[in-house]
Amino acid sequence: MPYIAVLTSGGDSPGMNAAVTAIARSAALLNMPLLGVDRGFNGLLGKSPKTDFMELNLEKALDIADLPGTQLRTARCVEFKDKAVQARAAKLLRDMDVAGLIVIGGDGSFQGARALCEQGIPCIGIPGTIDNDLAYTEMTLGFDTAVNVCVDAVRSIRATSRSHDRPHVVEVMGRHCGDIALMTAASTGAEIVIAPEAKRWTVDEIAHRLQSQIDRGNYRSTIVVAEGSWEMMAPFDVYKFLKPYGKEVFEGEPMTAYRFASVLKRKTTMPDGSFPEVRHTVIGYTQRGAQPTARDATFAFESGVLAVNLLQHGVSNRVIGMKHGKVYHEDIEKALKARRPFNRSLYNTINGL
Ligand code: ADP
Ligand code: F6P
Numbered sequence: 617m618p619y620i621a622v623l624t625s626g627g628d629s630p631g632m633n634a635a636v637t638a639i640a641r642s643a644a645l646l647n648m649p650l651l652g653v654d655r656g657f658n659g660l661l662g663k664s665p666k667t668d669f670m671e672l673n674l675e676k677a678l679d680i681a682d683l684p685g686t687q688l689r690t691a692r693c694v695e696f697k698d699k700a701v702q703a704r705a706a707k708l709l710r711d712m713d714v715a716g717l718i719v720i721g722g723d724g725s726f727q728g729a730r731a732l733c734e735q736g737i738p739c740i741g742i743p744g745t746i747d748n749d750l751a752y753t754e755m756t757l758g759f760d761t762a763v764n765v766c767v768d769a770v771r772s773i774r775a776t777s778r779s780h781d782r783p784h785v786v787e788v789m790g791r792h793c794g795d796i797a798l799m800t801a802a803s804t805g806a807e808i809v810i811a812p813e814a815k816r817w818t819v820d821e822i823a824h825r826l827q828s829q830i831d832r833g834n835y836r837s838t839i840v841v842a843e844g845s846w847e848m849m850a851p852f853d854v855y856k857f858l859k860p861y862g863k864e865v866f867e868g869e870p871m872t873a874y875r876f877a878s879v880l881k882r883k884t885t886m887p888d889g890s891f892p893e894v895r896h897t898v899i900g901y902t903q904r905g906a907q908p909t910a911r912d913a914t915f916a917f918e919s920g921v922l923a924v925n926l927l928q929h930g931v932s933n934r935v936i937g938m939k940h941g942k943v944y945h946e947d948i949e950k951a952l953k954a955r956r957p958f959n960r961s962l963y964n965t966i967n968g969l
Contacts, residue, residue: 630684639718640677723750765899785880811963863878881893
């Protein structure tokens with residue numbers, strides 16, 4: 617009986633381990649031997665096949681479901697974009713007697729999976745990414761957990777902001793997709809949200825919004841910024857602005873949450889003429905390395921089982937997703953082409969209140 621294999625790729629996301637456990641349980645039930653690939657597509661480069669592939673029996677995979685991170689490890693493997701490298705990986709998989717591969721990752725990883733399909737390796741994708749940036753599916757694995765981590769953090773931050781009358785800048789993850797920021801802002805009552813899809817935004821426009829909150833008697837606004845939004849900011853010379861205030865800043869330094877809080881502080885005033893005490897928090901990897909919520913763990917479970925069943929029935933070139941609340945599978949090409957419109961109405965509602 618040939619093997620099936622599984623790898624996790626790109627940024628780790630809560631629920632990846634739960635999906636691997638479900639894959640191992642299904643494979644065991646169907647008597648399909650399973651291999652785990654170490655560190656995403658890196659494990660397919662043929663550098664050390666003896667350690668890059670490990671037998672994944674129930675003993676190894678049964679108890680990892682609740683664990684955060686990915687036990688198989690993950691990586692960003694730039695070489696894998698190269699066609700010759702993809703062809704070598706396909707040959708290696710054939711030599712290892714692997715008849716099907718499950719790729720758990722985001723859109724980049726799905727492109728890798730599609731390339732392997734083109735090289736004749738049947739692949740199934742599971743959307744493992746906290747960003748929720750895959751348009752064909754209503755949810756990606758890890759998004760719900762990441763949002764809940766952010767919501768917990770912002771609730772605590774707002775309690776302290778309220779106690780001290782201090783506005784607060786909170787940076788959440790999201791490279792091209794502001795869904796984590798939007799949902800966090802909406803569910804915590806944050807007054808301002810900045811998302812990469814909003815395109816060009818200016819420091820002055822945010823300072824103006826913060827000032828208008830202060831003028832209405834709200835001295836403790838929360839400004840939620842998606843990580844990818846800094847690149848969308850209209851040029852602003854942080855050095856030129858902050859240096860006269862004696863801040864330690866060097867020429868050409870980019871905007872960060874810390875500096876943004878510092879700039880906003882000096883662009884706004886409290887009713888007594890003083891600067892507000894604007895503070896900042898970067899939530900960072902606590903979003904990625906969290907234990908999956910029940911919603912993510914359930915999606916992981918269903919996706920893992922479906923992925924194995926598809927391979928067993930000779931179905932390939934598919935990615936798993938959620939549609940009308942049900943787990944389903946979609947053509948990989950079609951899934952990669954899907955473009956989801958930005959929820960501008962929610963964005964405007966949050967910023968407009
Ligand atoms: P994600 O899967 O979370 O979107 P990345 O964009 O970093 O994360 O992609 C993960 C990995 O997928 C990359 O490091 C690379 O190995 C592989 N990959 C990305 N883009 C391609 C591509 N165009 N062709 C083949 N492999 C790709
Ligand atoms: O794709 C997931 C993600 O966490 C993005 O939200 C973020 O911009 C990016 O990965 C950061 O990746 P890393 O810290 O691994 O370089």
